[in-house]
Structure formats: C-alpha cells, structure tokens
Amino acid sequence: MASSIHDLARHLNISIGTVSRALNGRADVNAETRQRVLEAARKLNYSPNQSGRSLRQGATRSIAFMLQPHPGDQQYGEPFFIPFLTGLQARLAEHELDLMVVMGEPGQYQQERLRRVVETRRADAVVLANTRREDDRIDYLSKAGFPFATLGRSQSGGDTYPSLDIDFERAGDEAVDRLVARGHRRIAAIRPSLDLNFGYLFLDGYRKALKRHGIEVDPGLIADGFINETGGYQVTPRVMLSKDRPTAIIFNNDAMALGGCKALAEMGIRPGHDIAVIVIVDTPLCRYFSPTLTAFRPALEPMGRRLAEMLLASLPAHAGPEGPRTIREVWPLELVARESD
Amino acid sequence: MASSIHDLARHLNISIGTVSRALNGRADVNAETRQRVLEAARKLNYSPNQSGRSLRQGATRSIAFMLQPHPGDQQYGEPFFIPFLTGLQARLAEHELDLMVVMGEPGQYQQERLRRVVETRRADAVVLANTRREDDRIDYLSKAGFPFATLGRSQSGGDTYPSLDIDFERAGDEAVDRLVARGHRRIAAIRPSLDLNFGYLFLDGYRKALKRHGIEVDPGLIADGFINETGGYQVTPRVMLSKDRPTAIIFNNDAMALGGCKALAEMGIRPGHDIAVIVIVDTPLCRYFSPTLTAFRPALEPMGRRLAEMLLASLPAHAGPEGPRTIREVWPLELVARESD
DNA sequence: CGTTTTTCCGTAAACGTTTACGAGAACACA
DNA sequence: TGTGTTCTCGTAAACGTTTACGGAAAAACG
Structure with a gap:
C-alpha cells in the first residue's frame, strides 16, 4: 500500500539516491529533475517512512x-x-x-x-x-x-x-505581602509533603516575606499534607487549632485548597469572611468554587x-x-x- | 554509547542472529547459550534499538x-x-x-x-x-x-x-425522567452547535423521554451554542425568554453549563431554587461550583x-x-x- | 555402524532511508 | 585543443534489527 522511495525511483527511471536528494532539497540535483520528483511524489502520495529515516539518521524526531x-x-x-x-x-x-x-x-x-x-x-x-x-x-x-x-x-x-x-518563591512572597497589607499577621502555609521542589521554593518566599515584615515564623502555622483534596482536608485543622489561630492561609496547591476549604466549612469558618485564603497555582476550580479563590496563575x-x-x-x-x-x-x-x- | 546487537555478539563470540533469537525467546537456541546472552545483555545494558526493530518488522509499536x-x-x-x-x-x-x-x-x-x-x-x-x-x-x-x-x-x-x-441518549432520557418525576414539565435542552455526534444522541434521548411522558417537544426550549462557557452564556437567555419559561435546563456540556449558570445569575435566577439544572458529563467543576451541579458521570x-x-x-x-x-x-x-x- | 532426525548456529538478505564517493558530461578558460 | 571546474547523477554502504535458509554437529534410531 505505502509507496517507498524505490517505487518513486522506478516510476521516474531515476536512482533512489537522486530522488532522496531531490526531496531533501540538496543542491546537487537539477532543477527540472527536482520538479519531476516532487510532482511524482505528490501523485504517488509518497511520504518517507519514518522508521527508515530514524534508523539511518539516528534520530526519531x-x-x-x-x-x-x-x-x-x-x-x-x-x-x-x-x-x-x-x-x-x-x-x-x-x-x-x-x-x-x-x-x-x-x-x-x-x-x-x-x-x-x-x-x-x-x-x-x-x-x-x-x-x-x-x-x-x-x-x-x-x-x-x-x-x-x-x-x-x-x-x-x-x-x-x-x-x-x-517563580513559586516570589508567589509565596507576594501572597504574604498582600495579606499583610490587608492587616493579617498570623498567616498559615500549607504545602504538599512530597519532595516536590516547588514546595520548598514557596516556603522560602513565604519566610522571606514574613521576615521583611518583622513577623516571626511560627512553625505551628506551617503544615505539610498529601497533595490532593484529602490531604488539604486533613491538614488544615491542624493549623487552625494552633494556640493563636491564623487569620489567613496560603495553599500551595489547588486540590489541597479545596479540601482545606471543606475542612474550614465544617468548622464553621467561611473563607473570604472569617479567614483569608490564597491559592498558589490557579486552576479552573478556583474560579468556580464558592467563594471564588484568589490565586496566582501561570501562563x-x-x-x-x-x-x-x-x-x-x-x-x-x-x-x-x-x-x-x-x-x-x-x-x-x-x-x-x-x-x- | 548505546550498545548494539553487534557489540553483544562480538563480546560473546557469537553471531548476531543467535543473539537476536536468544533475546526473542526463539526455540532454536541452546539453553546455556541463551543464558549467556541474557546475562551479557544485562551486563552491557543492551536494549534493542526501536528504529531498527520498527523498520524490520514494519511496526512502530x-x-x-x-x-x-x-x-x-x-x-x-x-x-x-x-x-x-x-x-x-x-x-x-x-x-x-x-x-x-x-x-x-x-x-x-x-x-x-x-x-x-x-x-x-x-x-x-x-x-x-x-x-x-x-x-x-x-x-x-x-x-x-x-x-x-x-x-x-x-x-x-x-x-x-x-x-x-x-450512552448520551440514555443520559438525556434519564435526565428528563428525573426532572419529570420532580414535577417539571417545561424542560430546556442546551447542546453544542458543532457536528459533534453526542449532541444528536443526547437530543434523541431527551425527545424520547418527553414523548413517553406525553410532553410535547417545544423547539423554543432547545438551543445550540458554542461548546464553551461563552456559548452557554450566550444561548441560555434565549430559552429563558421563550414565552413559557422553562423550570429546568439540561446542559449537554459542562463548560456550557457554567456559562449558562452565569447568565442565570445575572437574570436573578438561582439554580437549585428557581430552576433545576442537570449537566451531562460531569467534570470536577460540577462538584465545586456553587450550587454543586447534578451531573452524569462516565468512568x-x-x-x-x-x-x-x-x-x-x-x-x-x-x-x-x-x-x-x-x-x-x-x-x-x-x-x-x-x-x- | 549407517542413516535419519534433531539441535543449534552462522550467513545473508531485507526493511526504507540518507549520504559519502566517484564518475561522466558539460562547460569554462587559456 | 587541452586542462581544470562545475553540474548532475548513480553506486553502494550504512543505520540495527529480524528471520528464512542451510549446514554442521549431535543425537536417535534401526
């Protein structure tokens, strides 16, 4: 079914070498010959077999x-x-x-x-x-x-x-900045517990910003959880039950934020009213959740x-x-x- | 860097044919030889080059x-x-x-x-x-x-x-069933305007169910829109402004449903209170939207x-x-x- | 022991390309 | 006309496999 470069060459009474060079735009082929090859290729519906190419060129594309x-x-x-x-x-x-x-x-x-x-x-x-x-x-x-x-x-x-x-670091930083500007001093940070690098970067930014504002980092306000809804649901109460309750939470993952909000709801705490919530890495869910979630969005x-x-x-x-x-x-x-x- | 079957053969003082047969589990190779080949393959970290295989076997896998x-x-x-x-x-x-x-x-x-x-x-x-x-x-x-x-x-x-x-047909059917059972008679259907086949199937089920319940199909309650949020937003008012306003809407797409709910909100109509909404093909958004959207979910x-x-x-x-x-x-x-x- | 069968392995072709090399023809130049 | 250059193309090798085929050695059989 599939036509090979041999068919094409036979059809044109030309060697396969010339056909190949013509198709690949090499210089050492007569203009008229190239034209004939291109036309025949179109007519016979020829495309080079990728396996053959890969093998010869050592690249799979x-x-x-x-x-x-x-x-x-x-x-x-x-x-x-x-x-x-x-x-x-x-x-x-x-x-x-x-x-x-x-x-x-x-x-x-x-x-x-x-x-x-x-x-x-x-x-x-x-x-x-x-x-x-x-x-x-x-x-x-x-x-x-x-x-x-x-x-x-x-x-x-x-x-x-x-x-x-x-730039998770900057996002963590800006999130804190924004919250401080709105009067918050007790800001919690919730991130995934895996070794995922962005969790570290986020926390760096978070700490840096707190320091800049002269706020002491409270380890009780930082928590790690499973990187899904359940994780957020489980870990959020932990920071909420710390001695001096936070007035804001930054979630480092959208799914964890959703689970966290569920936990908050069950505690009778309403995001946007009783507590501020910011999510790092926006997804469509943030836009449709109720309340809609303030978030940082990548392009x-x-x-x-x-x-x-x-x-x-x-x-x-x-x-x-x-x-x-x-x-x-x-x-x-x-x-x-x-x-x- | 990558070792070929030739390297392996040379290393073993064997022909490449035998190596290949040994690796591919052919019967005509001595048990001990096979063992040696397999060990050497492991030692030299040999895996067959896929391009070579593809070319020879005429299959890319x-x-x-x-x-x-x-x-x-x-x-x-x-x-x-x-x-x-x-x-x-x-x-x-x-x-x-x-x-x-x-x-x-x-x-x-x-x-x-x-x-x-x-x-x-x-x-x-x-x-x-x-x-x-x-x-x-x-x-x-x-x-x-x-x-x-x-x-x-x-x-x-x-x-x-x-x-x-x-089974979009059955989903359309069941959606109507459910709504009728809850007392609805004026049920709108909103689907994508493209030639996507599921739009037709859905509408078949919708019509069939209405018929079964002795409800006449009102063309004013059926509308097509762009298969995204904007489409749902634009087209929903059309059915809402028909002479006899529907009390329920079935959306044949989640994004259109979200846009539709936005339009409803702007008209002061609250899904779940003033109108019933069902979505066909659940996505996570349906679960987090407010109100949460009743939907049909595929596996x-x-x-x-x-x-x-x-x-x-x-x-x-x-x-x-x-x-x-x-x-x-x-x-x-x-x-x-x-x-x- | 001779013959047949089985076991095992090497040889070489084939898959469809690309490309280095060389050679013939045409052309330019003196 | 002789020599060197350019243009164009064919030849053949190579990429890394798999597999049909055949043959030598070993085993089985009478």
Whole structure:
C-alpha cells in the first residue's frame, strides 16, 4: 500500500539516491529533475517512512513527555498539564517533532519507563515534569548523556539542562505581602509533603516575606499534607487549632485548597469572611468554587511553547548557528484577585 | 554509547542472529547459550534499538491519540481527557506500546496531522476522540485501510472499526425522567452547535423521554451554542425568554453549563431554587461550583483501558487466537445527584 | 555402524532511508 | 585543443534489527 522511495525511483527511471536528494532539497540535483520528483511524489502520495529515516539518521524526531499522576489522584488528573502540553506540542510540531506521552502508574516512580524510552531510543529527548528536589530521573539522564529539559527546577544535575519554572518563591512572597497589607499577621502555609521542589521554593518566599515584615515564623502555622483534596482536608485543622489561630492561609496547591476549604466549612469558618485564603497555582476550580479563590496563575500554554524552544536550543541537531545553549528561566505568576481573601 | 546487537555478539563470540533469537525467546537456541546472552545483555545494558526493530518488522509499536481542543477553548483544555488517557496508556503499556499524542490547533481540522502520522507510518494505529457525526478522519482512515478506534460513535465508516461511547441518549432520557418525576414539565435542552455526534444522541434521548411522558417537544426550549462557557452564556437567555419559561435546563456540556449558570445569575435566577439544572458529563467543576451541579458521570479511566483492549483486539498482530474482532460498546453514565436540581 | 532426525548456529538478505564517493558530461578558460 | 571546474547523477554502504535458509554437529534410531 505505502509507496517507498524505490517505487518513486522506478516510476521516474531515476536512482533512489537522486530522488532522496531531490526531496531533501540538496543542491546537487537539477532543477527540472527536482520538479519531476516532487510532482511524482505528490501523485504517488509518497511520504518517507519514518522508521527508515530514524534508523539511518539516528534520530526519531519525537520527544517524550513524562507525566506522572500523583498518588491518590483518583478521578481527574492534572488539568494543569493540558494547556502546557498544548503549547509544547504546538512548538514541537512546527519542527515536525512528535510528542510521546509517557505516564507512570500513580505513585510508582517512573524510572523504568524512562529507562525504556532512553535505552530503546524511542525519543530524541525527554521533558520531565513534577520535578522533585532530588530527582533520580535527572541524575539518570545526566549520567546517560541523554538530552532533556524540565518543567520545574531541581537540586539534581547542576545547571546542565534547560529548565523552565514558575517563580513559586516570589508567589509565596507576594501572597504574604498582600495579606499583610490587608492587616493579617498570623498567616498559615500549607504545602504538599512530597519532595516536590516547588514546595520548598514557596516556603522560602513565604519566610522571606514574613521576615521583611518583622513577623516571626511560627512553625505551628506551617503544615505539610498529601497533595490532593484529602490531604488539604486533613491538614488544615491542624493549623487552625494552633494556640493563636491564623487569620489567613496560603495553599500551595489547588486540590489541597479545596479540601482545606471543606475542612474550614465544617468548622464553621467561611473563607473570604472569617479567614483569608490564597491559592498558589490557579486552576479552573478556583474560579468556580464558592467563594471564588484568589490565586496566582501561570501562563501555561506559553510556557509549554517556551520549554520546547529551550529544549530545541540545547540540541545540537536543532540549535541555531551559535551552537547549543542551555537556557534556564523562571516565569512570574499573575495574581488573580477573587473573593476568598 | 548505546550498545548494539553487534557489540553483544562480538563480546560473546557469537553471531548476531543467535543473539537476536536468544533475546526473542526463539526455540532454536541452546539453553546455556541463551543464558549467556541474557546475562551479557544485562551486563552491557543492551536494549534493542526501536528504529531498527520498527523498520524490520514494519511496526512502530506506538499508537497515536488525536486530541483536538475545541475552538475558543482558551485557558484550560479538556480535563475530560486526562483520566481517559491514563487508562488508555496504562493498558497499552502492558503490551509495550507507546502513546503518541497529536493535538490539532484549536479550531483547525486535523486532517493534515493525521495524514502525516499515517503516511510516514509513525504509529501502528490511531485513536480518535471528539468524533463528529460525519467525520472525514474516519472516512480517510477507512479508505486508507489504517487501523483505528474511536472514542464516540459516528455515522461515517460503518461498523468497521472498534468504538467506545458513552450512552448520551440514555443520559438525556434519564435526565428528563428525573426532572419529570420532580414535577417539571417545561424542560430546556442546551447542546453544542458543532457536528459533534453526542449532541444528536443526547437530543434523541431527551425527545424520547418527553414523548413517553406525553410532553410535547417545544423547539423554543432547545438551543445550540458554542461548546464553551461563552456559548452557554450566550444561548441560555434565549430559552429563558421563550414565552413559557422553562423550570429546568439540561446542559449537554459542562463548560456550557457554567456559562449558562452565569447568565442565570445575572437574570436573578438561582439554580437549585428557581430552576433545576442537570449537566451531562460531569467534570470536577460540577462538584465545586456553587450550587454543586447534578451531573452524569462516565468512568473515564476504565473506558480508556477498555478502548485500548478493543483496539488491540482488532489488530491482527495483537488479536487473540480467534483472530481480529471489531468490538463496539456503549457505556452507561452514573448519575451524581447534587444541589442544582 | 549407517542413516535419519534433531539441535543449534552462522550467513545473508531485507526493511526504507540518507549520504559519502566517484564518475561522466558539460562547460569554462587559456 | 587541452586542462581544470562545475553540474548532475548513480553506486553502494550504512543505520540495527529480524528471520528464512542451510549446514554442521549431535543425537536417535534401526
């Protein structure tokens, strides 16, 4: 069914070498010949077989994205990633690169999946998300010399790979700023308990801002929980029952915020009235919850596009004339003020 | 860096043919030899290069999923698809098949992307979503003889491909049933204006149920809109301003329901009090909206797994002993009763 | 012991490309 | 006309596998 370059060559009474050169825009082919080849290719509906190309060129022209649902993330996964993926894929597609999505089992670590992709050369590069503070995946890829980029920073692997992250530190800082400006002094912080790096960054910003305002950090107002609704539900009462009750809470995750608000409701505490709530990393849920939740929003789709660019710039095969570069960027979040604070 | 089967053979003083047969579990290889090969493979960290395999075997061992954002679907795409994808990918991974995600530009039709995948043989089969009532993609794939399966039915292509769909007809029917049982007689239906097949199925069920209850179908209570929040916002007033105002609305899409509720709010009409609202196809938003929205929920993750099975069963290379089968299934939705009706 | 069968392995072709190399023809130049 | 250059194309190797085929050695059989 599928026509090969041999069919095309036979049909034109030409060698396959010439056909290939004509199609690939090489200079050493007569203009008229090229024309004939292109026309015949269109007529016979020829497209080069990707497996053949990959084998010969040692490049698959596809990029793997590793997405791993968090443990306990039952019903609906990460609405977070779809717009990011959209942007990533759009930019990759411009370079005729395809996107392979590799998901892990929720909770199980992704190493094996990753190894398989790398060792069987299924992709030319990898994009990692949900970076941990110390991340074996990064160590492994660095050691293997396999190209990759990450959404999110990590302490692993040094500065040898492109990374794009949200400025969680600044978000934590600004959230405190805003709350202090509105008269709050007892501000709680709730973040995921996993080793996810953004939890640390957020807390750094939170602490820094408190310090700047001369407010002492109260460990009783900082709590870690499972990174889902249940986690937020379980851990929120803990900070609320501390000796000197907080008047504001910053949640470092939307799902945890929703669970937290449920806990608050059961305690008869109304966000937006009795307590201020700010969420870091907005999702559609924040907009539709009642009360609507003030949140910091990242530009996910542009970030996807940007990370694709950064990854490509680091690949010798796609880098510009100045050669491969390793770019690292941290993007700000935009505050979306709503009712909850 | 990457070791090839040649390295392995040289290291063992064996021919590459034997190595390959040993690794692939062929019978005609000595038990001890096989053992040696397997050990060496582990030691040299050998995995077969996928491009080489693909070329030789004429199969890429990857499946393409075509995901197309709806036009105007700006910020957050389809939270709908993540759990489905999770299930799909999980089952495929069990067969060592990888998942390639191909997204179209929002609004632009996917034909070219699809052609590219098919003609360059990047994938062994395709999974389609967002099936239209008449769907060129299905026509194209059928004609090309390329294996595929669909999430959602279509009128195109006959019964020649596996498909898995939600029973929108029954959901429309049950929604009416429930509302009638609660005393409603004037029930509006709002659905997307695109040629998406589920819109038709839903309306069939809606009409059937009305008929059964002896209620005449009022065209003024049926409206089509853009399949997003804005669409719901724009079109809802239209049914509300019909001569005899409805006491209930069934939305055939969650985003449209949210926009519709916004329009209702602006008219001073409170869902759950002044009007009953039911949504077909639950998403997390329905659960967090205020009031929480009664909705029909599909089992997305199991559906993803099931469609993978159905697709595999239709592929000669993966079918069981009884040969390839074309399975088609329609799955029920589960009603999640909340506050809005 | 001779013959047949089985076991095991090496050889080589094939999958569909791309590309280094070289050669013939055409052309330019003196 | 002789020599060097440019243009254009064909040849063949290479990428890393799998697998059909055949043959040598070993085993089984009479």
